[in-house]
Amino acid sequence: xxxxxxxxxLFAGVALAGSIVTLDGRKAPYNGLSNVQGTDITADxxxxxxxxxxxxxxxxxxxxxxxxxxxxxxxxxxxxxSAEKGSVITPMSGVGTVxxxxxxxxTLVQCGWLNDTI
Amino acid sequence: xxxxxxxxxxxxxxxxALGVHFANxxxxxxxxxxxxxxxxxxxxxxxxxxxRSGPVAATLQSPEVDLLRExxxxxxxxxxxxxxxxARIAAIYDFCWQYARSPQAFHSDIEAKKGLRKDLSSNFxxxxxxxxxxxxxxxxxxxxxxxxxxxxxxxxxxxxxxARVNKLAGPxxxxxxxxxxxxxxxxxxxxxxxVEAIAALAPLMGVASAGRADALGGLPAGSALAEAAWxxxxxxxxxxxGPQSQAVAQMCLSGGINCELRGIEDFYxxxxxxxxxxxxxxxxxxQLTKGxxx
Numbered sequence: 001x002x003x004x005x006x007x008x009x010l011f012a013g014v015a016l017a018g019s020i021v022t023l024d025g026r027k028a029p030y031n032g033l034s035n036v037q038g039t040d041i042t043a044d045x046x047x048x049x050x051x052x053x054x055x056x057x058x059x060x061x062x063x064x065x066x067x068x069x070x071x072x073x074x075x076x077x078x079x080x081x082s083a084e085k086g087s088v089i090t091p092m093s094g095v096g097t098v099x100x101x102x103x104x105x106x107t108l109v110q111c112g113w114l115n116d117t118i
Numbered sequence: 119x120x121x122x123x124x125x126x127x128x129x130x131x132x133x134x135a136l137g138v139h140f141a142n143x144x145x146x147x148x149x150x151x152x153x154x155x156x157x158x159x160x161x162x163x164x165x166x167x168x169x170r171s172g173p174v175a176a177t178l179q180s181p182e183v184d185l186l187r188e189x190x191x192x193x194x195x196x197x198x199x200x201x202x203x204x205a206r207i208a209a210i211y212d213f214c215w216q217y218a219r220s221p222q223a224f225h226s227d228i229e230a231k232k233g234l235r236k237d238l239s240s241n242f243x244x245x246x247x248x249x250x251x252x253x254x255x256x257x258x259x260x261x262x263x264x265x266x267x268x269x270x271x272x273x274x275x276x277x278x279x280x281a282r283v284n285k286l287a288g289p290x291x292x293x294x295x296x297x298x299x300x301x302x303x304x305x306x307x308x309x310x311x312x313v314e315a316i317a318a319l320a321p322l323m324g325v326a327s328a329g330r331a332d333a334l335g336g337l338p339a340g341s342a343l344a345e346a347a348w349x350x351x352x353x354x355x356x357x358x359x360g361p362q363s364q365a366v367a368q369m370c371l372s373g374g375i376n377c378e379l380r381g382i383e384d385f386y387x388x389x390x391x392x393x394x395x396x397x398x399x400x401x402x403x404x405q406l407t408k409g410x411x412x
Contacts, residue, residue, distance in 0.1 A: 032230050034216075034223040046263045050216075054227070057374030062234055065375040065389055066342060071291045071326030089287045090321045091373025092365070094212045094263055095270075098288065 020085075021068060022075040022116070023055040029062070030055045031079055041082040041104040052076050052086040053096035060091070073100070075113065082106050083113065185210050186255030196269070201276035205314065208269035208281070212372070213364055214253035215261045221250065231377075238377050245367055245379070252364075279307055280314035283322070290322050297333035304337050308406060313357035316406075317365070320348035338402050343395045346386035350399065351406035353382050 025036045035050035043051075056074060060067050068074065072088040074097065085103035090096055105111035189210055195203035217224045228246045232239045273281035283303065289295045304323065307315035323338065324345030331340030338344040353359035359366065359382035369385075370377040376385040387396050 029230060029234055032226075034220070034227050046267070050263050053372060057372060058231075058234070060374035061231060061377065069325050069342075069345075070287070070321035087288065087291070089291065090284075090318075091375050092317070092321065092368060093284070094215065094266060094372045095284075096372055 020073050020075055021059065022077060022113075023052075023059060024077045025051070025055065025079045026077060026081065029058055033058060037079065040078045040080045041084050041106070045099060048076075048084075048099050049095055049097065051078070052099065053094055056086075056088060056097045057091070077108065081108060083108055083111050185214060185252045196272065199276055201273050201278035201281070204269050204273035204276055205278040205281050208266050208273055209314075209364070211261050211269060212266045213368060214249070214256045215263055215266060216371075217249045217253045218256035218259060218261050221254075221257060224249070235377065241370075241377055241379050245370060248362070248367055249371070278315075279303075279310065279312045280318045283307070283315050283318040287318075287322055291326050293330070297330050300327075300330070301333075301335040301337060304334070308351075311355050313352040313355045316355065317349055317352035317357055320345045320352070323348050338406065342386075342390055343398060343402070346383075346391055346395075346399055347402040347406055350383045350386060350403045354403060354407050359383065 023030055025031055025033075025039070030036050033051070033054045035047065035054045039047055039051045041048070052074070055076060056068050068088050070088055070090055074086045074088065075083060076086050076099075077083045083105055085100040086097045087100050088097045103111075108114045189207055192200075192203040192207050196207055216227075225246065228242050232242045235242075270281050270284055274285045286295055286303070290300055300322075304319055307319055323334075323340075324342055325340065327334070327344070328340040331344075338347050349359075357365065361379050361381050363381075366376060366379055366382060366385075369375050369382075370379065376382070376389070378385070378389065380388065386399065391399060
């Protein structure tokens with residue numbers, strides 16, 4: 001019995017470690033954020049930082065203060081459907097989450113994320 | 119490994135972009151005044167810390183615009199190489215730029231937060247009031263997130279330890295910075311009792327450092343308890359961490375955490391740490407503040 005519990009915990013841990021939160025800017029509550037509205041992967045990097053940071057803060061506000069700690073990776077889907085990954089740096093600054101170069105794609109299909117839960 | 123390369127490239131691209139921006143700016147402080155040529159002259163006066171005429175001086179008659187007054191007083195020091203002045207300007211811009219860009223959009227975002235967390239509605243009202251009273255002087259002056267990065271980069275170049283920590287956050291989080299360098303940086307922050315640097319280290323020493331905790335020379339790292347200890351140590355060494363502080367407001371506005379607006383130590387004790395860790399927090403904080411490590 002103890003062995004099964006341990007194996008279960010191991011699988012749960014692996015699943016947790018492998019999961020990446022997706023913040024979908026096409027949907028509430030993210031589509032109403034001022035720095036997300038009208039932003040896409042071609043926007044100035046600073047605007048994308050502002051949008052990602054705002055979306056991450058909104059996620060923490062609704063999912064808990066210990067979610068998305070520094071070091072986490074997120075998927076950001078912008079309102080036009082373009083998407084990219086972001087690296088969470090700190091919850092203490094407006095430069096809180098930064099885009100990861102080389103992860104930008106015009107569509108979720110291009111990203112290969114269409115069939116992933118978002 | 120690939121993730122590390124990508125984030126490293128991002129940091130490099132940011133620095134290059136900022137360098138281009140800096141090189142193309144006739145005045146690095148242009149973020150404050152770029153939309154207002156008349157104000158540009160007033161800021162030059164402000165850099166002597168004695169603005170005497172023009173729209174900025176008129177604005178300063180209002181007691182609400184204390185952060186604009188503070189920036190005007192710091193600008194000359196920043197330009198003459200004062201790292202602490204540059205770091206403080208970056209922190210003020212970080213606090214004010216969203217409101218300064220559009221008070222209406224800021225209000226709309228606050229209303230959205232209230233919709234998501236009705237239990238915290240009065241706190242968001244209080245935050246909006248706090249930001250508007252502190253930042254109203256910047257409205258229409260064109261400051262943005264780029265100016266935060268610009269002054270932060272300048273502060274790091276001038277020797278600000280906190281700014282250096284912020285600049286290294288990406289590489290540290292992705293394991294690109296050697297553990298020995300991280301330990302040295304953290305030890306230097308403690309030795310110099312630089313409270314902003316110690317606070318900036320807190321999220322980096324939290325769960326993000328779980329894989330390297332044993333390689334940091336005994337410094338607390340790798341858990342929420344460690345993050346709490348670094349942040350609380352900064353408070354006990356003199357950082358303003360009270361419920362009305364800019365640090366607490368920033369946690370909620372930028373991070374979506376501590377929107378109960380508790381003092382920072384209280385936040386960790388009540389909202390983050392399990393009860394058993396509270397006693398341990400005190401011990402680790404005491405060791406950090408004494409500079410002896412755990």
